[in-house]
Amino acid sequence: MKKIAVLLSGRGSNFVSIKKKIDEGAIKGEIVAVISNKADSKGLEFAREQGLEAIFVNPKEFDGREAYDRELVRILKEKGVELVCLAGFMRIISPYFVSEFRNRILNIHPSLLPSFKGLDAQKQAFEYGVKFAGCTVHFVDEEMDHGNIILQAVVPVLQDDDDHTLAERILKEEHRIYPEAVALFCEDRLKVEGRKVFVI
CATH class of the missing domain: 3.40.50.170 (Formyl transferase, N-terminal domain)
Incomplete structure (x- = not known):
């Protein structure tokens, strides 16, 4: 079972479709974190309803894109994430983030x-x-x-x-x-x- 994290900014309809297939047993993985840059995103709300760990990371608390991404990477590594799924994540991720999860970000x-x-x-x-x-x-x-x-x-x-x-x-x-x-x-x-x- 691969450990999956989902990053989203809005309703996360693709997140919902992935979660459904996991529940049906079609995906051999588990979602260990759902992270958003928007506190009020519908995707975070859905994650909470599903009993998943829903995390808001506020971009305003970080000095620049890479500093923000370093915090995301820290959280992902702490949770042993093997695959990162972007599902309407409205931020361009930094080269640092890419290098830490090369060929493991979809x-x-x-x-x-x-x-x-x-x-x-x-x-x-x-x-x-x-x-x-x-x-x-x-x-x-x-x-x-x-x-x-x-x-x-x-x-x-x-x-x-x-x-x-x-x-x-x-x-x-x-x-x-x-x-x-x-x-x-x-x-x-x-x-x-x-x-x-x-x-x-």
């Missing part, structure tokens, strides 16, 4: 990377006029939305879509492939070679 992004990085990816894709959008689970590295791709799901852009309906359909796929990637990690079935991630 993120999900609502586009087919490397297209449409950054915020409002669904809206970017919709306004660009692509025929297919989607989502990507990837390892986190020092660059934003850049790390090795683990899984992707393709979502067709329909004629009558707007950016909101497209985002809703992408989110359904996020809830499917993120737990799948976490399960593969927990079973030691992901092998990184260069830019590629192989499922073994």
